[in-house]
Amino acid sequence: MEFTDSNESGSFVFFVSEGSSLLQQLYSVYKILVAQQFGSLSSRLALSLFGGEMSSENGMEFWYNDDVYGLVKLPSYIRDVTELEEFKRLKHLKQLGTLEAKYDGGKHSRFEHSLGACYLAGRLLDALSSTHAIDDGDRKCILLAAVLHDVGHGPFSHTWEKFVREQGERWKHEESSVKLVDRILRRATDLCEGEIALVCSLISGSACELLTPDRRYLAQIVSSDVDVDRCDYLQRDSYHVPDIIQPSRPFREIFERAKIVRVGDESLLAYDLCDYALVYEMADARQELHRRCYEDPSVLAGELMVCDALHEAERAGFRFSRNGQCEPLSKVHNNLELFMYFNDNIIEELLSSNFPGLEKAKEIIARFRKRDLYQQIMTSPVDLREKMNRYNQSQHEAVVRQAFRHIKSTKQWFGDFDVHFYTYNLAGAIVIIPAANAGEQAFVNGCQRESEDEIKEYIIYCTSSDAEVQRATKHHFMNANNATIES
Numbered sequence: 001m002e003f004t005d006s007n008e009s010g011s012f013v014f015f016v017s018e019g020s021s022l023l024q025q026l027y028s029v030y031k032i033l034v035a036q037q038f039g040s041l042s043s044r045l046a047l048s049l050f051g052g053e054m055s056s057e058n059g060m061e062f063w064y065n066d067d068v069y070g071l072v073k074l075p076s077y078i079r080d081v082t083e084l085e086e087f088k089r090l091k092h093l094k095q096l097g098t099l100e101a102k103y104d105g106g107k108h109s110r111f112e113h114s115l116g117a118c119y120l121a122g123r124l125l126d127a128l129s130s131t132h133a134i135d136d137g138d139r140k141c142i143l144l145a146a147v148l149h150d151v152g153h154g155p156f157s158h159t160w161e162k163f164v165r166e167q168g169e170r171w172k173h174e175e176s177s178v179k180l181v182d183r184i185l186r187r188a189t190d191l192c193e194g195e196i197a198l199v200c201s202l203i204s205g206s207a208c209e210l211l212t213p214d215r216r217y218l219a220q221i222v223s224s225d226v227d228v229d230r231c232d233y234l235q236r237d238s239y240h241v242p243d244i245i246q247p248s249r250p251f252r253e254i255f256e257r258a259k260i261v262r263v264g265d266e267s268l269l270a271y272d273l274c275d276y277a278l279v280y281e282m283a284d285a286r287q288e289l290h291r292r293c294y295e296d297p298s299v300l301a302g303e304l305m306v307c308d309a310l311h312e313a314e315r316a317g318f319r320f321s322r323n324g325q326c327e328p329l330s331k332v333h334n335n336l337e338l339f340m341y342f343n344d345n346i347i348e349e350l351l352s353s354n355f356p357g358l359e360k361a362k363e364i365i366a367r368f369r370k371r372d373l374y375q376q377i378m379t380s381p382v383d384l385r386e387k388m389n390r391y392n393q394s395q396h397e398a399v400v401r402q403a404f405r406h407i408k409s410t411k412q413w414f415g416d417f418d419v420h421f422y423t424y425n426l427a428g429a430i431v432i433i434p435a436a437n438a439g440e441q442a443f444v445n446g447c448q449r450e451s452e453d454e455i456k457e458y459i460i461y462c463t464s465s466d467a468e469v470q471r472a473t474k475h476h477f478m479n480a481n482n483a484t485i486e487s
Helices: 021-052 075-080 084-093 110-131 136-148 158-166 173-188 193-204 213-222 228-240 273-294 297-315 329-334 346-352 359-369 385-395 410-416 435-441 468-486
Strands: 014-015 062-066 071-072 259-263 264-271 317-323 325-329 375-380 402-407 418-426 430-434 453-463
Touching: 062 075, 062 110, 071 110, 075 110, 075 136, 075 173, 084 110, 084 158, 084 173, 084 329, 110 136, 110 213, 110 228, 136 173, 136 193, 136 213, 158 173, 158 297, 158 329, 193 213, 193 329, 213 228, 213 468, 228 273, 259 418, 264 273, 273 402, 273 410, 273 418, 273 435, 297 329, 297 346, 297 359, 297 402, 297 453, 317 329, 325 329, 325 435, 346 359, 375 468, 385 402, 385 468, 418 435, 430 435, 453 468
Parallel strands: 264 418
Antiparallel strands: 014 062, 062 071, 259 264, 317 325, 375 453, 402 453, 418 430
């Protein structure tokens, strides 16, 4: 018997053989329902009564209770990689980074998102396989790429990339993802060298180089303009941060009618023209979530504060250490033996550390936790970094900080989508329509609302919580900004 708590939100997993009977499957579902209804203790009693693991020569399936999709089933080889420390760390990486600076919700993890993306990849492959034979090896590579695509994220997700960039290194989480995925697949799977290379390229976005033209559609499933990663995070983020967007239908429905079609000499994905409005709505949801959630001024203030706390710790000489190894914070992602233990809890570690010189870092973290955020004093269409640096030098401390946000309009985002749609002509033959032309032929059911314009601006913040300092700083930069624009 086996029972595993999967994350802090109360979801859990159990295992049942692929060859089990319908009655055994029903028993398994009953155990899930009892667990949901009566909680942790009763779930263990139910599992004891019916058995939590049913062995079979075909291996065991991996069942997961997902907040968004409910009870989902994944192959046993997914279970194998999720049990490694490199993947478990995702339980302690919030999907939305510093969103807590403004919202109480949105505390879901990249662990949940990764399993959700994997589930959607399976659903999409199921739909495609109804009309197109899909190799078992390709299916396995796709599901592994989907579940492992985010293992390279650092603490507070994209905030970590900004911190590393400010320290002078051009690094993206996909780089660490590929390194970790290569390591994970060699330890926990039986994939050959070519399959390992394919999984890594599916994550990095370079899979087309390894795929023959008749298999190019595989490259669009995990990393493209309309993929399982984006579909899951849009649905999951809107579920956990309500009142931002309300999709007219679940975005995952577009996968149920997807097909593999010939475009030139390649086989690519195409979506039913009747789902044009839903795909457009995905672009609209992305714009709205960036505007009111991911790049909300308060959330960006929180990012600056986390980065500043990390900078202060780095300046004090603090080093992250585990198992006899240590690195400066900005270099941890380059050491995989350390990175596998590195997560959002670094903030707690700094707060509880007795390392000398962390007073300023602790002060910033305490303010962040209390939502005593850096105060937005103005926005500007031009970069004020040079004026900001001179002002900080005159004040002998970093009184002002700047964040930049560029949020495309829905039309711009959708216009960039490299996606195809299909419909049927009067003779019953499939007709392929590029996204740029699909709107002219689609019946749009009214889900397209008037979207916001493109946003491209610099936001200036005062780091002091002193009202008089904030007033003086705002006065100075309003005058400086007016002078810059007039010139």
